[in-house]
Amino acid sequence: MKIITGSRASNQKEAVSLVFQEAGIGIMSLDVVDMFVSVAENAKTSAEIDKLIGTSVRGRYGNKASWRADRWFVPVPKLQFQGKDIHQLVIEVSVYLVAAAVVRTADDSRLITVAGPVGKPEIVSIPMVFLHALLENDLGRFAMVARDAGYTTWEVPGAKPVRLPNDFVNELTTMLKYQSVVSWLCQFGAQGRCVASLVAGSLIGLAFQDSSQTAPANKEMVTAENLVSALESLAYQPAEARELVRMVASRLRADMTLEEAIRLTLQGKEWNNNG
Amino acid sequence: MDNEFTAEEIRDAARMARVHCPGFSEDDFESLMELERRINDSGYLEAVLGLIRLEEEKGISCTEGLDACEKLIKQKTKLEQEVSALKQRSIDLSTQMNNAKADYEQKKEAVVRVTQELMRVRNDYSAAEKGLEAFNRQTEKEKQRISAEVEDTCRRANITRDEVITAGKIKEEIERHGFTPDLALGLAKEFAGHKNAREQLAEGLKEHGSLNKYLDELHDGIAKEREKLISEIRSLESQKKAITTESRNLKNTLGELQADVAYEEDLRRFHRRYFPLCGLLDELSNWHQVFFMRCTHPASTVAGVFDSTKGNHHFWTDRPPAACPVCGYPVLEYDIKIYNYHGWQTQRPLKIHLGE
Numbered sequence: 001m002k003i004i005t006g007s008r009a010s011n012q013k014e015a016v017s018l019v020f021q022e023a024g025i026g027i028m029s030l031d032v033v034d035m036f037v038s039v040a041e042n043a044k045t046s047a048e049i050d051k052l053i054g055t056s057v058r059g060r061y062g063n064k065a066s067w068r069a070d071r072w073f074v075p076v077p078k079l080q081f082q083g084k085d086i087h088q089l090v091i092e093v094s095v096y097l098v099a100a101a102v103v104r105t106a107d108d109s110r111l112i113t114v115a116g117p118v119g120k121p122e123i124v125s126i127p128m129v130f131l132h133a134l135l136e137n138d139l140g141r142f143a144m145v146a147r148d149a150g151y152t153t154w155e156v157p158g159a160k161p162v163r164l165p166n167d168f169v170n171e172l173t174t175m176l177k178y179q180s181v182v183s184w185l186c187q188f189g190a191q192g193r194c195v196a197s198l199v200a201g202s203l204i205g206l207a208f209q210d211s212s213q214t215a216p217a218n219k220e221m222v223t224a225e226n227l228v229s230a231l232e233s234l235a236y237q238p239a240e241a242r243e244l245v246r247m248v249a250s251r252l253r254a255d256m257t258l259e260e261a262i263r264l265t266l267q268g269k270e271w272n273n274n275g
Numbered sequence: 276m277d278n279e280f281t282a283e284e285i286r287d288a289a290r291m292a293r294v295h296c297p298g299f300s301e302d303d304f305e306s307l308m309e310l311e312r313r314i315n316d317s318g319y320l321e322a323v324l325g326l327i328r329l330e331e332e333k334g335i336s337c338t339e340g341l342d343a344c345e346k347l348i349k350q351k352t353k354l355e356q357e358v359s360a361l362k363q364r365s366i367d368l369s370t371q372m373n374n375a376k377a378d379y380e381q382k383k384e385a386v387v388r389v390t391q392e393l394m395r396v397r398n399d400y401s402a403a404e405k406g407l408e409a410f411n412r413q414t415e416k417e418k419q420r421i422s423a424e425v426e427d428t429c430r431r432a433n434i435t436r437d438e439v440i441t442a443g444k445i446k447e448e449i450e451r452h453g454f455t456p457d458l459a460l461g462l463a464k465e466f467a468g469h470k471n472a473r474e475q476l477a478e479g480l481k482e483h484g485s486l487n488k489y490l491d492e493l494h495d496g497i498a499k500e501r502e503k504l505i506s507e508i509r510s511l512e513s514q515k516k517a518i519t520t521e522s523r524n525l526k527n528t529l530g531e532l533q534a535d536v537a538y539e540e541d542l543r544r545f546h547r548r549y550f551p552l553c554g555l556l557d558e559l560s561n562w563h564q565v566f567f568m569r570c571t572h573p574a575s576t577v578a579g580v581f582d583s584t585k586g587n588h589h590f591w592t593d594r595p596p597a598a599c600p601v602c603g604y605p606v607l608e609y610d611i612k613i614y615n616y617h618g619w620q621t622q623r624p625l626k627i628h629l630g631e
Contacts, residue, residue: 083291083294087291087294180278182278182280183278186278196278196280196284197280197284197285197287197288197291198287198288198291199291200280200288200291201287201288201289201290201291201292201304202291202292202294202295204288204291204292204296204299204304204307205291205292205293205294205295205296205299206295206296208292208295208296208299208303209295209296220297221290221293221294221297223294254290255290
């Protein structure tokens with residue numbers, strides 16, 4: 001925990017500004033912070049928090065120092081788009097504590113502000129198919145595996161079960177009724193802007209997936225899976241196919257079509273045989 | 276923050292979309308964005324819905340609808356142009372009508388004014404005609420009266436009309452020679468006092484040669500007389516100036532003499548007032564020193580309040596006094612009033628010095 005001299009926060013808003021400054025995050029909408037309040041509330045185990053503040057205070061001002069503090073918990077989300085296996089938006093939510101404390105020592109008393117992350121960051125992973133279903137108001141297509149007062153776990157085909165905070169899902173559903181996903185992501189600031197195009201592209205792809213014809217190999221984009229499948233259909237053994245893909249993996253490009261990838265893989269095999 | 280994607284972001288989005296929808300291209304993305312922009316325009320949706328309804332309810336296809344719409348739009352444009360031209364024409368006509376109306380009003384007012392003016396002129400003319408008739412009658416009467424008066428005057432002056440005509444001719448003759456009747460009469464008056472004016476004029480002409488010469492001589496004589504008078508006036512003015520200076524000097528002397536007389540009067544008054552006390556002053560001047568003293572006995576001070584003759588005693592002595600010579604009171608003081616009066620230095624005995 002970092003100790004800053006002086007009282008740097010007197011309300012939640014000032015606490016949020018201080019945390020953004022300490023965490024090195026640019027401008028972010030307060031609406032976004034509010035979406036993760038339920039996550040922050042889970043971090044409020046007051047005995048542990050008191051212990052943390054006490055440790056910091058005594059570490060700085062000695063064992064005889066006594067203190068009294070107002071405290072705020074600020075969730076700080078960090079976005080990430082994962083495109084491996086199944087596309088998903090990953091939000092890592094760290095909860096920061098801001099405590100404006102009055103510390104009394106034998107000699108004097110002073111105002112300080114204690115700020116820093118508490119607990120382990122919580123990971124909220126939203127598969128694109130889930131987000132697409134949420135936009136289509138069709139969450140019923142996923143089986144509900146578990147639910148309690150705070151969280152619901154969904155069965156998403158092709159992915160691990162997705163556990164999401166109920167409040168967050170409700171907030172997100174409400175928000176996306178009035179604004180686009182891109183607008184919502186842009187509220188996260190620069191990090192939201194970074195992933196907005198990928199999320200939007202993925203959602204558009206999902207939206208048009210049903211209407212599109214099965215692409216011929218010369219148009220379909222390559223992935224490791226469809227390349228292995230294609231090689232298997234060319235009478236290679238699965239292990240052999242995976243080995244071939246591994247050998248040409250360094251030369252594969254994400255924007256290659258499946259046809260180009262198959263040609264490259266087979267050429268690579270011939271070079272190895274000749275070499 | 277601007278939510279529009281950059282070209283790079285559009286490429287990323289299209290690549291991501293191709294994972295799920297392999298045929299998806301960047302153009303498709305652009306089309307979607309265009310569609311989004313159009314959907315945001317409520318008019319666009321209304322137009323699309325209108326076309327669908329047209330096709331469903333009237334059986335008119337979109338193409339026919341568009342052709343009809345295009346035709347109608349052209350007609351509308353043409354009609355709008357005509358409307359604007361007609362509007363302009365209407366405005367022009369309205370302006371012309373207003374101008375004509377204003378002209379008519381102005382001319383109507385002018386006619387009324389002219390009619391009134393004509394009536395006034397007619398009235399003036401009638402009045403003038405009546406006035407002229409009256410004036411003619413008056414003139415005729417006046418002419419008759421003047422004729423009668425002339426006749427009467429001629430009769431009283433014992434002159435005839437012929438004489439009047441002759442006088443007119445004389446006047447004309449005088450003026451023809453560059454004179455005026457008044458000048459001629461003046462010249463005639465000069466000789467009017469003389470019984471034999473004709474002889475005198477002849478003598479004057481004989482003596483001076485001509486009237487002009489006589490007049491020149493008269494002018495020279497008058498000029499000399501004038502110069503003489505001017506020199507006399509100047510002499511009198513210088514005499515006046517000298518007399519004024521003398522008068523001022525005498526006034527100054529008189530002032531000094533009056534001051535001397537006043538001073539002498541003061542001396543006399545002084546002498547009358549102080550001469551009897553000369554002996555006292557001589558005696559005091561013989562003293563080695565004089566002490567002007569005053570007793571400060573409190574009883575005398577109190578008594579002096581009620582009776583001035585019983586106040587503190589004053590006394591003079593030639594030696595420092597030890598006590599009041601009257602009451603024997605030992606506390607004494609210099610008589611400050613005397614010292615102050617003469618401006619002498621107090622608290623010291625005085626030596627009186629008399630002048631020569």
